[in-house]
Amino acid sequence: MFKTKMTELLNIQYPIMQGGMMWISKADMTAAVSNTGCLGTMTALSFPEPKDFAAEIKKVRSMTKNTFAVNVTLLPSFRKVNYDDYLDIIIGEGITVVETAGNNPERVIGRLKEAGIKVIHKCTTVRHSLRAQELGCDFISIDGYECAGHPGEDDVGGLVLIPAASDAMKVPIIASGGFSDGRGLIAALALGAEGINMGTRFMLTKECPIHQNVKDWLLNFQENDTMLLLRAYRNTERVARTPRAKQAFGMEKSGVPIEELRSIISGSKGQRMYELGIVDEGIITLGQCIGLIKDIPTTKELIDRIIAQATEIVNERLGKLVK
Amino acid sequence: MFKTKMTELLNIQYPIMQGGMMWISKADMTAAVSNTGCLGTMTALSFPEPKDFAAEIKKVRSMTKNTFAVNVTLLPSFRKVNYDDYLDIIIGEGITVVETAGNNPERVIGRLKEAGIKVIHKCTTVRHSLRAQELGCDFISIDGYECAGHPGEDDVGGLVLIPAASDAMKVPIIASGGFSDGRGLIAALALGAEGINMGTRFMLTKECPIHQNVKDWLLNFQENDTMLLLRAYRNTERVARTPRAKQAFGMEKSGVPIEELRSIISGSKGQRMYELGIVDEGIITLGQCIGLIKDIPTTKELIDRIIAQATEIVNERLGKLVK
Numbered sequence: 001m002f003k004t005k006m007t008e009l010l011n012i013q014y015p016i017m018q019g020g021m022m023w024i025s026k027a028d029m030t031a032a033v034s035n036t037g038c039l040g041t042m043t044a045l046s047f048p049e050p051k052d053f054a055a056e057i058k059k060v061r062s063m064t065k066n067t068f069a070v071n072v073t074l075l076p077s078f079r080k081v082n083y084d085d086y087l088d089i090i091i092g093e094g095i096t097v098v099e100t101a102g103n104n105p106e107r108v109i110g111r112l113k114e115a116g117i118k119v120i121h122k123c124t125t126v127r128h129s130l131r132a133q134e135l136g137c138d139f140i141s142i143d144g145y146e147c148a149g150h151p152g153e154d155d156v157g158g159l160v161l162i163p164a165a166s167d168a169m170k171v172p173i174i175a176s177g178g179f180s181d182g183r184g185l186i187a188a189l190a191l192g193a194e195g196i197n198m199g200t201r202f203m204l205t206k207e208c209p210i211h212q213n214v215k216d217w218l219l220n221f222q223e224n225d226t227m228l229l230l231r232a233y234r235n236t237e238r239v240a241r242t243p244r245a246k247q248a249f250g251m252e253k254s255g256v257p258i259e260e261l262r263s264i265i266s267g268s269k270g271q272r273m274y275e276l277g278i279v280d281e282g283i284i285t286l287g288q289c290i291g292l293i294k295d296i297p298t299t300k301e302l303i304d305r306i307i308a309q310a311t312e313i314v315n316e317r318l319g320k321l322v323k
Numbered sequence: 324m325f326k327t328k329m330t331e332l333l334n335i336q337y338p339i340m341q342g343g344m345m346w347i348s349k350a351d352m353t354a355a356v357s358n359t360g361c362l363g364t365m366t367a368l369s370f371p372e373p374k375d376f377a378a379e380i381k382k383v384r385s386m387t388k389n390t391f392a393v394n395v396t397l398l399p400s401f402r403k404v405n406y407d408d409y410l411d412i413i414i415g416e417g418i419t420v421v422e423t424a425g426n427n428p429e430r431v432i433g434r435l436k437e438a439g440i441k442v443i444h445k446c447t448t449v450r451h452s453l454r455a456q457e458l459g460c461d462f463i464s465i466d467g468y469e470c471a472g473h474p475g476e477d478d479v480g481g482l483v484l485i486p487a488a489s490d491a492m493k494v495p496i497i498a499s500g501g502f503s504d505g506r507g508l509i510a511a512l513a514l515g516a517e518g519i520n521m522g523t524r525f526m527l528t529k530e531c532p533i534h535q536n537v538k539d540w541l542l543n544f545q546e547n548d549t550m551l552l553l554r555a556y557r558n559t560e561r562v563a564r565t566p567r568a569k570q571a572f573g574m575e576k577s578g579v580p581i582e583e584l585r586s587i588i589s590g591s592k593g594q595r596m597y598e599l600g601i602v603d604e605g606i607i608t609l610g611q612c613i614g615l616i617k618d619i620p621t622t623k624e625l626i627d628r629i630i631a632q633a634t635e636i637v638n639e640r641l642g643k644l645v646k
Contacts, residue, residue: 004644125547145468146480154547157469157480159501159510160611164546167615178482187482187510189644190636223487224448224477288483292490313513314637314645321327321512322637 002307005172006195009138010097010118011067013037014307015195016185017120017141018202019176020071020099021285022046023274024210027056031063032207036303040068041099045075050085057093069120070095074102083108091115099141101150104128109135122176122197124152126161126168133171140165140173141197147177148200148226148287153234159191166192180289182309186318200287206298211277214284215296223291229265229283233258237265240286244268248283325630328495329518332461333420333441334390336360337630338518339508340443340464341525342499343394343422344608345369346597347533350379354386355530359626363391364422368398373408380416392443393418397425406431414438422464427451432458445499445520447475449484449491456494463488463496464520470500471523471549471610476557482514489515503612505632509641523610529621534600537607538619546614552588552606556581560588563609567591571606 006015017039018029025043033040042060047053060068070090075081087108090098098112101122112119113136121132122141129140142165144158145151156164162175175188176197188196202208204215218240227241232252239245248264268283297305329338340362341352348366356363365383370376383391393413398404410431413421421435424445435442436459444455445464452463465488467481468474479487485498498511499520511519525531527538541563550564555575562568571587591606620628 002644126545144480144482145478146483155468156546156611156614157467157501158482159467159480159507160469160546160614163504163506164614178480181486183486183514184482186513186641189641190509190513191506222449223479223483288479291479291483291487311645314641318509318512318637318641321325322634 002310004189004194006139006174009172010039010069012039014303015189016303016306017041017069017099017174017195017197019122019141019197019199020069020073020101021199021203022073023269024203024208025071026209027059027063028207028209029202029205030068031060032205032299033202034060034064034066034068036300037066038303039097040064040066041071042068043071043073044086044090045071045073045081050082050089053086054089054093057089057095061093067096069097069099071099071101072108074100074105074107084111087111090117100132100137104135105132105137106135109137120174124150124161125154125156126165129165129169133169137171139171139194140169141176142173142193143197144175144177146288148238148285151177151228151236151238153231153236158188162188162191162193177287178289180292182306182311182313184289185306185310186313199285200289201293201302202299204293204296205302206296210274213277213279214273214282217279218284218286218290219294219296221286221290223288225290226286226288230258230261233261237285238287239265240284240290242279242282242284244281245283325633327512327517329462329497332495333362333392335362337626338512339626339629340364340392340422340497340518340520342445342464342520342522343392343396343424344522344526345396346592347526347531348394349532350382350386351530351532352525352528353391354383355528355622356525356626357383357387357389357391359623360389361626362420363387363389364394365391366394366396367409367413368394368396368404373405373412376409377412377416380412380418384416390419392420392422394422394424395431397423397428397430407434410434413440423455423460427458428455428460429458432460443497447473447484448477448479449488452488452492456492460494462494462517463492464499465496465516466520467498467500469611471561471608474500474551474559474561476554476559481511485511485514485516500610501612503615505629505634505636507612508629508633509636522608523612524616524625525622527616527619528625529619533597536600536602537596537605540602541607541609541613542617542619544609544613546611548613549609549611553581553584556584560608561610562588563607563613565602565605565607567604568606 030040120139172194175193180201273282353363443462495517498516503524596605
C-alpha cells in the first residue's frame, strides 16, 4: 500500500506517473503503465491530426480500465496549434487528468477546470509553480536539473528544488527528473513530494514503442553521458551525448540560428531513430538517471520492483536506523 | 538514535559531517559541530604555517571531547605545499579521521592508513571514487552538482550521483551537495548513503566565524542565486551570484587568464569579506541549498531540528504511507 495525496486525488494505486514523451507516449506505453496501477500519460501533440488523437484515446480505453492522463504541451505562440480541438476531445472523452507543460497553462486551464479535470502543471522553477497554483492547478510536477528534455535555465538539482517547491506551494508536488527506482521514490517522498514522474526509466521497458536497437544502445550510457543543447538560446534540452548531439552543439557554438538547429535536432529524433533504430545519426532526449538503468523489464516487472524496493527501504533500512 | 556505518566507523552520534571550508573550518566551528554529536572538520590549509595548524588542533581539543576530522585538500602540484608537515601534525596529534579532497589522494593516503586513520575521500565522479577506493579510502564523500565549491565538470545531480556511487562502491558513501535539513538526510539514506556532508548550512549558524553582515546577506539568496565560475578552465566553482561574481564571469568569457581570475576570486573572498563583512565586493562559495535556509540557529539547535525532522519523516510520514 502506498497512499499519498497523489494516489488519492488521481485515483491511482502507486504514486508514480509516466511523463509525457513525444513519439513514445502512445496507447501501448500509456495503457501498460496504467495497468500497473501507476498513471500512464499520452501526449496530445504526438497526433498532429486531432481525429488520430481521439482514436488513440479510445485505443487506450480498450487496453486499460485504469486512470490515465493526457499531456498537453504549450508551445511558444508562433507554433500554431489549435488547442481547443484537443481540449474538445479530452473533455468529450472523459479524461480525468491532464498534465500541462510549458511555462504558462493559462491558455487551457479554464476549460479543463470547468470540466472537473485534475490538472498537473509541469515546470522547472518555484516562480512558475506559484503562478500555476494561482491559475488553479491541482498539482505541480517540478522538474529538476537531472531531467530529460527541458530542464529550464536555472539548473537547480532535485535535492534542492523539490523541498524548495514543497515549502513554497500549497498544492501537492510531484517530483520529476532523476527518478528510476525505489530509492528515488522514497527520497522524493522524504523531500516533500507526493509522488514521482519518470520518463527515461519507462523508455527502457518492453512496452515502450521505440526500436529495440535504441533500447539496447541506451543501456550503455552512464549518468555523465548526457549533455545540454540550445542553452545559448535559453531553450535548453538535455539529450544523450551522441556524435550527432555533439555535432549540433558545435553548430550552436558557432552561431547557427535556432530554427535551423531545432530542425536538425528534430530530424535526428524522428522516424529513423525511433522506428528504424538507426542510432548512429540519432539525438535522443535522455535524463541523467540513464546511468542507473541496467535492464529492459516489462512495466509490470519494473513497478513491482520499485514498490518492493521502496517498501524495504522504509520498513528495513530506515526503520532500523531511526529508533 | 541514528546508527549507520558512518556513525559506527567514525565514532559519532549522528551521520552528519561538516564539510571542510577554507577560512571557516577553524576551532569554533569544528568544536561546535563535534559537540552536537556530528563530525566537525578543520581545514589544514587554512593555516599556511603548520605550527598554527597544530595550535588550532589543540584548541579544538580543549573545546570538545568528541571526534573531529581534518580536511586535507590536495592542490594541483604547481602549488607548493609540504603535505608531510601537515601529516606529521595530524598523526602526532592523534587525529582519527581525515577528509581528503581533490582528484587523487595518493600523495597522502599511505601515511594516513599506516597511522590507523580513517580516510574519507571527497570527489565528484564515480570514476574517481573507484580509484580512491582502490587506494584504500574508508569512505567516499560524493559531491553532486548542487554543492558549493568544486562540483567537478560532469554536472550530475545528487539524486542520480548518490545511488550511482552507491551501486559502484564497496566502501560506504557520504552524500554531499544540496543538504541542509532532515528531509535531505532521509533522502540521502534512502538513496544509499550512510550519512551526509553539509557546508553551506553550517555557514549560517551562530558559531560560524564569518561576519554577521555576510550571514544576514546570505539569508536573501534563493536556490537559483548561485552560478558557476571557471568552467571555461575546467576548474569549476559554485559561488553566490553577486555583482563581483558576475564581473568575474564576464572576464572569464572575455578570455582573462585563469591565474588572474583566481587571484580576483580569492581576493574577493578574503579578509574584507569574512572578517570585515564588506559584502558588496565579495565572492562567496555557496551551495544551491542556500534557498532552503531561512535562519541562523546555533549548531545545536540546527542538529536537534534536523534529527527531529528526520525521525518524524521516517516514523510518521513514510511509516504511514507504506503499510
